[in-house]
Amino acid sequence: xxxxxxxxxxxxxxxxxxxxxxxxxxxxxxxxxxxxxxxxxxxxxxxxxxxxxxxxxxxxxxxxxxxxxxxxxxxxxxxxxxxxxxxxxxxxxxxxxxxxxxxxxxxxxxxxxxxxxxxxxxxxxxxxxxxxxxxxxxxxxxxxxxxxxxxxxxxxxxxxxxxxxxxxxxxxxxxxxxxxxxxxxxxxxxxxxxxxxxxxxxxxxxxxxxxxxxxxxxxxxxxxxxxxxxxxxxxxxxxxxxxxxxxxxxxxxxxxxxxxxxxxxxxxxxxxxxxxxxxxxxxxxxxxxxxxxxxxxxxxxxxxxxxxxxxxxxxxxxxxxxxxxxxxxxxxxxxxxxxxxxxx
Amino acid sequence: xxxxxxxxxxxxxxxxxxxxxxxxxxxxxxxxxxxxxxxxxxxxxxxxxxxxxxxxxxxxxxxxxxxxxxxxxxxxxxxxxxxxxxxxxxxxxxxxxxxxxxxxxxxxxxxxxxxxxxxxxxxxxxxxxxxxxxxxxxxxxxxxxxxxxxxxxxxxxxxxxxxxxxxxxxxxxxxxxxxxxxxxxxxxxxxxxxxxxxxxxxxxxxxxxxxxxxxxxxxxxxxxxxxxxxxxxxxxxxxxxxxxxxxxxxxxxxxxxxxxxxxxxxxxxxxxxxxxxxxxxxxxxxxxxxxxxxxxxxxxxxxxxxxxxxxxxxxxxxxxxxxxxxxxxxxxxxxxxxxxxxxxxxxxxxxxxxxxxxxxxxxxxxxxxxxxxxxxxxxxxxxxxxxxxxxxxxxxxxxxxxxxxxxxxxxxxxxxxxxxxxxxxxxxxxxxxxxxxxxxxxxxxxxxxxxxxxxxxxx
Numbered sequence: 001x002x003x004x005x006x007x008x009x010x011x012x013x014x015x016x017x018x019x020x021x022x023x024x025x026x027x028x029x030x031x032x033x034x035x036x037x038x039x040x041x042x043x044x045x046x047x048x049x050x051x052x053x054x055x056x057x058x059x060x061x062x063x064x065x066x067x068x069x070x071x072x073x074x075x076x077x078x079x080x081x082x083x084x085x086x087x088x089x090x091x092x093x094x095x096x097x098x099x100x101x102x103x104x105x106x107x108x109x110x111x112x113x114x115x116x117x118x119x120x121x122x123x124x125x126x127x128x129x130x131x132x133x134x135x136x137x138x139x140x141x142x143x144x145x146x147x148x149x150x151x152x153x154x155x156x157x158x159x160x161x162x163x164x165x166x167x168x169x170x171x172x173x174x175x176x177x178x179x180x181x182x183x184x185x186x187x188x189x190x191x192x193x194x195x196x197x198x199x200x201x202x203x204x205x206x207x208x209x210x211x212x213x214x215x216x217x218x219x220x221x222x223x224x225x226x227x228x229x230x231x232x233x234x235x236x237x238x239x240x241x242x243x244x245x246x247x248x249x250x251x252x253x254x255x256x257x258x259x260x261x262x263x264x265x266x267x268x269x270x271x272x273x274x275x276x277x278x279x280x281x282x283x284x285x286x287x288x289x290x291x292x293x294x295x296x297x298x299x300x301x302x303x304x305x306x307x308x309x310x311x312x313x314x315x316x317x318x319x320x321x322x323x324x325x326x327x328x329x330x331x332x333x334x335x336x337x338x339x340x341x342x343x344x
Numbered sequence: 345x346x347x348x349x350x351x352x353x354x355x356x357x358x359x360x361x362x363x364x365x366x367x368x369x370x371x372x373x374x375x376x377x378x379x380x381x382x383x384x385x386x387x388x389x390x391x392x393x394x395x396x397x398x399x400x401x402x403x404x405x406x407x408x409x410x411x412x413x414x415x416x417x418x419x420x421x422x423x424x425x426x427x428x429x430x431x432x433x434x435x436x437x438x439x440x441x442x443x444x445x446x447x448x449x450x451x452x453x454x455x456x457x458x459x460x461x462x463x464x465x466x467x468x469x470x471x472x473x474x475x476x477x478x479x480x481x482x483x484x485x486x487x488x489x490x491x492x493x494x495x496x497x498x499x500x501x502x503x504x505x506x507x508x509x510x511x512x513x514x515x516x517x518x519x520x521x522x523x524x525x526x527x528x529x530x531x532x533x534x535x536x537x538x539x540x541x542x543x544x545x546x547x548x549x550x551x552x553x554x555x556x557x558x559x560x561x562x563x564x565x566x567x568x569x570x571x572x573x574x575x576x577x578x579x580x581x582x583x584x585x586x587x588x589x590x591x592x593x594x595x596x597x598x599x600x601x602x603x604x605x606x607x608x609x610x611x612x613x614x615x616x617x618x619x620x621x622x623x624x625x626x627x628x629x630x631x632x633x634x635x636x637x638x639x640x641x642x643x644x645x646x647x648x649x650x651x652x653x654x655x656x657x658x659x660x661x662x663x664x665x666x667x668x669x670x671x672x673x674x675x676x677x678x679x680x681x682x683x684x685x686x687x688x689x690x691x692x693x694x695x696x697x698x699x700x701x702x703x704x705x706x707x708x709x710x711x712x713x714x715x716x717x718x719x720x721x722x723x724x725x726x727x728x729x730x731x732x733x734x735x736x737x738x739x740x741x742x743x744x745x746x747x748x749x750x751x752x753x754x755x756x757x758x759x760x761x762x763x764x765x766x767x768x769x770x771x772x773x774x775x776x777x778x779x780x781x782x783x784x785x786x787x788x789x790x791x792x793x794x795x796x797x798x799x800x801x802x803x
Contacts, residue, residue, distance in 0.1 A: 052459075066443045069418055071443075073439055077432020077436060080421045088743070088746050092754045100761075110775070151508075318445055318448075325475075333463065
């Protein structure tokens with residue numbers, strides 16, 4: 001097997017996939033967080049500003065989900081097949097959330113009637129909460145592992161996905177997105193709406209820290225195999241430590257009024273959280289709880305060496321392009337939101 | 345009903361609904377580039393107005409296209425897990441390329457196209473329009489490549505056996521340029537241009553009939569009419585090339601398209617007809633030997649019929665395939681006749697006086713939509729019983745972990761949600777069209793306009 005910088009191609013693709021998923025969580029995370037707190041903004045004008053703050057970018061952010069799905073399908077088809085057929089029901093709910101979020105943003109401003117706008121506000125907010133919760137639920141179960149038979153297919157009951165650990169991960173995900181989204185909105189707003197979002201973001205940080213601490217304690221006590229990696233590699237403790245620092249940095253930067261730094265901190269928090277999950281599950285992509293030999297790893301669930309090479313080539317060409325035009329779009333819409341005739 | 349048929353219905357339903365939107369995005373994308381290009385070249389404010397109007401409609405269509413498209417990417421994994429494992433090595437790289445090269449380009453620049461009028465200069469805005477159009481063209485490339493590989497697999501080898509068999513890539517470019525991808529891609533692109541052009545024709549024909557926005561409607565109509573005329577003629581060639589390819593690569597499908605069973609007989613070409621699946625008789629208005637002539641240049645050569653294939657290796661729904669194919673071809677011919685007639689009237693300066701012709705154009709928006717759908721149904725049903733032609737059967741491609749009840753639940757859910765979406769889409773599209781390409785003019789007008797659109801903004 002050929003390697004690059006000491007890592008074989010499968011591991012490289014695992015890193016690319018992890019990077020895309022982190023990118024999705026960071027980018028769509030603030031859209032979803034902004035959506036999840038939408039109903040807490042009471043005035044029509046505030047809601048419009050909040051919508052238009054994500055208006056030009058949310059669609060591009062969602063593309064990271066498409067790229068992530070493609071990356072998993074292409075590089076680890078066995079895992080792609082097992083995960084999505086196992087999570088059939090929660091994933092269908094997630095997809096309906098994705099549809100309703102998109103159309104709610106698109107349809108809301110097309111009619112002036114109050115009932116119309118209020119209905120779409122509720123749909124929009126509900127869809128964002130459902131997307132965040134179901135993402136967290138699936139992440140929690142992937143971290144825990146699910147029963148897989150010798151053909152590496154799901155051999156359990158989908159009701160088992162609703163376990164306490166997955167619930168906690170799910171709530172923590174929502175809380176983190178709300179922190180992230182509220183900070184994004186403070187960067188994009190002014191005056192009274194801005195003041196209100198400052199208070200909201202502080203409350204969400206408390207909500208997140210609480211749910212994060214509870215989830216961590218529960219993991220240490222009841223899901224010991226998820227902390228194995230950190231027990232055997234004490235040096236890796238630097239990652240949870242960095243994460244605590246970056247969480248602590250969020251309220252500090254907010255107090256100083258440096259929202260861009262606070263936003264970067266919450267983005268780093270999301271990335272570190274996913275890195276921790278990745279380290280804990282690696283080399284498994286999907287751990288089998290009935291017989292570890294049935295687990296799907298980055299090697300037994302992967303595409304051929306040749307495909308890995310093609311995929312890495314695509315990534316090497318594509319990533320700089322995506323980075324360039326994504327930055328161009330964000331740069332174009334930088335600064336506070338201004339409503340005009342093309343706005344939502 | 346079992347998991348297989350439910351999963352097939354769900355896939356067909358969700359993809360057919362999705363496929364209303366991407367062709368419109370591609371087609372409107374082309375016209376947006378033309379309209380905005382005319383604006384930059386001539387400086388004529390009318391073209392700016394036309395562009396702004398169609399961008400709003402484009403945004404609505406694009407939004408639903410994206411939302412329903414994400415479902416498709418994951419449905420391979422949710423409902424067709426065995427298929428996903430089988431083709432992942434091949435199909436996956438096309439899908440990943442689609443995400444990173446096409447969707448990211450499209451979605452990124454869409455933000456600037458819609459919201460960027462006051463933030464970037466006209467040239468950057470025009471550049472964004474081109475990027476969005478190219479992005480939508482690229483996404484068609486990768487998805488048609490993947491689908492064509494299913495029809496005519498190439499550049500691969502099979503590893504493993506039985507349920508663990510899977511295709512592995514041996515030659516990336518042979519996979520991309522498999523025997524059918526170029527001709528099918530051309531066919532799909534032109535079909536999309538027609539969908540966009542006929543929407544513009546329909547809306548502007550209606551404005552002309554209602555005597556509204558005439559200074560804008562007439563030039564838009566002309567541009568769309570030329571686009572539609574050229575494309576419907578090109579489609580004749582592209583469609584013929586595609587049928588040639590089917591004859592070469594998928595003879596069982598070709599036989600089903602014309603309801604041809606007997607291998608010793610010459611191939612007839614039907615204008616209209618009916619296939620009795622049981623008695624294996626095809627009746628209707630036909631050109632005897634027409635199919636032989638089309639494929640071999642003479643009326644005598646026998647064409648391989650369905651009976652030449654073992655029963656388990658050929659499609660069973662022959663009549664449905666026959667009908668879908670003939671609907672597509674019939675509509676294609678109708679579009680050629682209609683656009684040529686329209687162009688002829690235009691050169692005699694009589695087009696805008698013939699109200700009945702304009703009314704036909706108002707309703708003709710449905711023609712490319714029906715033809716696109718029918719063409720895909722013929723192509724995909726004609727591929728049966730294979731999901732990967734000659735290699736993997738549809739019945740073997742399912743997710744083992746998913747039960748019929750789960751699929752029934754999701755199918756009903758999609759039907760309800762998509763019906764609601766479709767009603768809302770038509771309502772909002774109609775509203776935008778009735779509202780029309782109004783002149784926003786000066787800054788005061790813009791503020792006045794946004795107050796009128798959003799009474800809530802007043803206080």
